[in-house]
Amino acid sequence: MISVVLDMAGGALLLLGLVLLTISLIGVLRQPGTFGQLHAQGLATGPGVMAVLASSIATENAATITFAVLAIVFIALTSPVSAHAIARAAHRRRPRRHGAAPKAAAPEGTAPDGEPEQTR
Amino acid sequence: MLAQVLRVVVLTTIYLLALTSLRPGDVLVGLVLSTVVVATAARIRTSTSDRGRSLRRRLAGVPGLIGGTLVDLAKGTWATTRCLMGGGLPHGGLVEVPIPPSGQGAAAAWGIRVGFVPDTVVVELDERKGTMLLHVLDARDPDAVIADQIDSYERRQRRVFP
Amino acid sequence: MPGFVIIPALVWATLLLVAGGLALVRARDVLQRIVALDLLAVIVIALLALLSYLRGQPYYLDAAVALALLSFVATVATARYLDKGGPFG
Structure with a gap:
């Protein structure tokens, strides 16, 4: 009885996680700007992979669940930091486009209104 | 004192999670290691201010x-x-x-x-x-x-x- | 977890990996490439977790945690390099 319930909960979490990963990938493919891509990527690195890892409850294996919990905690602590590092680099590479924090030297690789050109 | 014990317990839990074992030897090694780490940290950082005062209230807010x-x-x-x-x-x-x-x-x-x-x-x-x-x-x-x-x-x- | 759930999930995640490679190729900026690489690492972590459920071996998740650590360090170091010209600058 409990096993069936756990199987269904695990399957639902797995489906949710894979759907979130798919939506996130579509978002990364469709969004033109780095910030939009970061919002989409946050969908995968936050709830998406955590749902996939949380579906380990259906395996009913203590070691697997322990590792999955460890991975969830680790990812929850590190994914905001890496997203912040990317966002800060994106902000400082083209400070003029969003208006905040104007710097004296204009960034060279930036088109007047559109996306930055390929710089490296 | 409660804060120190809490730190030891948390560090031991992380150690045991990384090992995924609950054998008595591993628990003992984890306790010794985390006690050494906590004691060293307390020795280095002497200015532990009034943190213990509100620790219970802070813990109650964690959930x-x-x-x-x-x-x-x-x-x-x-x-x-x-x-x-x-x-x-x-x-x-x-x-x-x-x-x-x-x-x-x-x-x-x-x-x-x-x-x-x-x-x-x-x-x-x-x-x-x-x-x-x-x-x-x-x-x-x-x-x-x-x-x-x-x-x-x-x-x-x-x-x-x- | 039964195999008839995990096998389609594995196929799905592998297709996602291919699409992630497409996102990596289509990236216009070096920062967008970092975003795509981070996303690829996350998909591989999910794939390793699924493999661990299928085989009943918890040690694949060990590899997943190590991969998360490596991808975190790589992402932060690269972003800081692009930001300031040095990983510790």
């Missing part, structure tokens, strides 16, 4: 912090999904949120709690000036964004990381 962050996560996930599956984010923009100037721990808690939710991306965080620059899905009404963030701070974080 609210985690649960509230999960609620925020669900809401933010839904908003981001709708936005991405709809017409993209034409109104995305940067909003500067004033945060109460406090220690580095509180600033780190702000950054992780807010950056964890997909509909807000932390761009800059300055705990001395007390500002946090966010990229949000809908920046047409900055005051509403600021009010939301302050409200979730007061309801979830202030008891644990003031």
